[in-house]
Amino acid sequence: MSSATATTVNAAPVERVPFDRALLLVIPATLFMLLLFIYPFIYGLVLSFEPPKGDALENYRKFFTTDNLWPTIWTTLKLALPATIINVGVALPIAYKMRVKSRWQRWITTLLVVPITLGTVLIAEGMLTYFGPRGWLAQFLQLLHVYDGPIRLTHNYWGVLISLVISGFPFAFLLILSYVTGIDPVLARAASTLGADPKAQFRHIYLPLLAPGLAMCFCLAFVQAFSVFPSAVLLGAPAGPTRVISIAAYEAAFEQYDYSLASAIAMIMGVVQLVIVAFVLSLRNWFYKGPVTGGKG
Amino acid sequence: MARAADAAVAASAVPAQMQLPWGERVWRGLLWGVMTLFVVNILLMIAAVATNSFARRWLGTWLPQGWTATWYFDAWKEFQLGSVLWVTVEVVFAVVFLALLIGVPAAYTLARRNFPGKRALMLLFLLPLMVPPITYGIPLATVLYQTGLGGTMAGVILANLIPAAPFVILVMTPFIEQIDPNLESAARVFGASTARMFGHVLVPLLAPGILAASLLVLVRTIALFELTFLTAGPDSQTLVVALYYAVFAAGVRAPQSVDAMAMIYMLVTLVWLLIALRFVNPTQLVSRVKEHPQPA
Numbered sequence: 001m002s003s004a005t006a007t008t009v010n011a012a013p014v015e016r017v018p019f020d021r022a023l024l025l026v027i028p029a030t031l032f033m034l035l036l037f038i039y040p041f042i043y044g045l046v047l048s049f050e051p052p053k054g055d056a057l058e059n060y061r062k063f064f065t066t067d068n069l070w071p072t073i074w075t076t077l078k079l080a081l082p083a084t085i086i087n088v089g090v091a092l093p094i095a096y097k098m099r100v101k102s103r104w105q106r107w108i109t110t111l112l113v114v115p116i117t118l119g120t121v122l123i124a125e126g127m128l129t130y131f132g133p134r135g136w137l138a139q140f141l142q143l144l145h146v147y148d149g150p151i152r153l154t155h156n157y158w159g160v161l162i163s164l165v166i167s168g169f170p171f172a173f174l175l176i177l178s179y180v181t182g183i184d185p186v187l188a189r190a191a192s193t194l195g196a197d198p199k200a201q202f203r204h205i206y207l208p209l210l211a212p213g214l215a216m217c218f219c220l221a222f223v224q225a226f227s228v229f230p231s232a233v234l235l236g237a238p239a240g241p242t243r244v245i246s247i248a249a250y251e252a253a254f255e256q257y258d259y260s261l262a263s264a265i266a267m268i269m270g271v272v273q274l275v276i277v278a279f280v281l282s283l284r285n286w287f288y289k290g291p292v293t294g295g296k297g
Numbered sequence: 298m299a300r301a302a303d304a305a306v307a308a309s310a311v312p313a314q315m316q317l318p319w320g321e322r323v324w325r326g327l328l329w330g331v332m333t334l335f336v337v338n339i340l341l342m343i344a345a346v347a348t349n350s351f352a353r354r355w356l357g358t359w360l361p362q363g364w365t366a367t368w369y370f371d372a373w374k375e376f377q378l379g380s381v382l383w384v385t386v387e388v389v390f391a392v393v394f395l396a397l398l399i400g401v402p403a404a405y406t407l408a409r410r411n412f413p414g415k416r417a418l419m420l421l422f423l424l425p426l427m428v429p430p431i432t433y434g435i436p437l438a439t440v441l442y443q444t445g446l447g448g449t450m451a452g453v454i455l456a457n458l459i460p461a462a463p464f465v466i467l468v469m470t471p472f473i474e475q476i477d478p479n480l481e482s483a484a485r486v487f488g489a490s491t492a493r494m495f496g497h498v499l500v501p502l503l504a505p506g507i508l509a510a511s512l513l514v515l516v517r518t519i520a521l522f523e524l525t526f527l528t529a530g531p532d533s534q535t536l537v538v539a540l541y542y543a544v545f546a547a548g549v550r551a552p553q554s555v556d557a558m559a560m561i562y563m564l565v566t567l568v569w570l571l572i573a574l575r576f577v578n579p580t581q582l583v584s585r586v587k588e589h590p591q592p593a
Contacts, residue, residue: 025402044436117566119520130345134357227429246431
């Protein structure tokens with residue numbers, strides 16, 4: 001930018017500029033991304049085909065034939081898909097309800113959003129204390145005699161699922177809320193003039209307009225859930241039912257120091273996730289095509 | 298319980314609404330129930346951590362047998378929180394500053410100009426937010442360790458910048474689009490250079506947006522675990538990674554002192570979140586995500 005200052009500070013304002021200097025402004029960010037995002041990615045991809053021994057596909061063969069590696073895909077999907085569906089499914093009606101401005105809207109929104117800042121590690125620690133076998137929740141349930149058996153909500157599948165909901169729901173809610181408030185309420189009013197009841201308004205006006213946003217939200221929420229790592233270690237059973245794919249990748253890289261295998265696992269992880277994202281985004285196009293978009297204002 | 302009363306008030310405050318049908322009322326009650334359950338459980342969870350951090354001994358009873366604040370001093374000494382907090386501050390502020398430095402100019406160009414390859418560039422900036430940190434974090438950590446940056450503060454800052462810079466770009470682009478380009482033309486007519494136009498026209502107008510973006514990046518960076526975890530060495534750990542190790546090795550240490558550390562962590566994020574919420578309406582913060590090109 002300093003060179004631009006030097007050359008144009010006294011120049012006449014309207015001159016024919018052969019090259020738009022504003023385009024230069026995008027270069028630092030682009031270079032940074034190429035150097036630290038794209039380059040490592042390609043490096044990892046190449047590295048994954050260069051195992052210490054064996055041919056190029058050795059890592060991938062190893063992943064799909066080793067008993068504690070390939071099932072991690074299913075383990076991860078079994079956690080990530082239900083968590084995402086719960087988060088998006090519950091956030092949608094609540095956000096839809098919160099679209100109307102009221103005295104409570106801002107307060108409730110804030111309350112629901114706060115858990116975003118807790119972060120996965122803090123949620124894990126909190127859950128170990130609160131949901132643990134002798135925590136308040138267990139004591140409360142036993143006091144009410146709702147369920148008298150031992151309550152196990154930590155160090156298993158459920159602990160990880162709950163933590164994914166706690167950390168993922170606020171995010172999904174926030175995102176959907178911004179999409180819902182972006183839809184012009186005039187459209188719904190027009191529909192009600194034509195005799196549509198609230199249910200029909202939602203079904204025929206809001207839902208189709210929300211579809212792209214919902215698809216996007218599902219993808220972002222899924223990405224978060226799919227890369228579950230700290231809570232799967234701290235709250236789950238990292239050796240068994242919650243041995244997710246990121247644990248496998250981490251172990252390969254930092255416990256066995258096999259960066260080649262770790263890169264291969266990271267690539268498989270990326271592919272699985274992109275397949276799901278592409279599938280959801282293609283569903284979106286199938287939903288509604290028309291002139292009205294969910295734009296703000 | 299107060300929430301149910303609120304619901305009743307809200308329902309009765311809506312005029313011109315006839316007696317709601319039965320199904321509608323059940324549905325409404327269900328929604329409020331779910332929301333209350335969620336919020337109450339989160340608050341109790343935080344309260345449990347807080348209680349435990351002040352507990353002398355707490356085993357299977359409603360409240361601990363005695364109260365003490367010594368765990369905070371223990372945690373401070375045991376986990377070297379002084380230096381960890383200092384590292385966190387350094388990392389977070391460096392990330393915010395650098396993300397703004399490269400993000401805002403890029404956002405300006407993306408908001409104002411059309412050029413070949415713009416969609417591809419937008420995709421490049423959107424991708425780090427669509428790929429989980431662990432997926433690119435592992436190849437990135439490998440590269441960083443090979444260049445000698447792994448385990449250093451610089452490595453941690455660079456790694457955290459990868460989601461932070463695109464985030465700034467995505468938040469700032471709509472902000473810049475809102476500003477009337479005529480103001481810039483006017484500045485040009487009066488002979489301002491690009492740098493002066495930035496300094497005297499754009500930055501003051503963008504101040505609220507820059508503030509919002511930097512606060513959001515700040516809160517996100519404090520909470521971002523995976524990338525720091527993969528790239529940090531023993532003396533470049535941030536608070537969240539130190540907390541992870543403390544919980545991970547929980548058997549060795551008193552749970553109360555881990556909880557005390559968790560409380561310190563939460564207070565740090567909460568303070569910044571509350572500051573952020575004063576300036577950013579949460580419903581507006583992601584309002585323009587739909588404007589981004591959808592990756593095909």
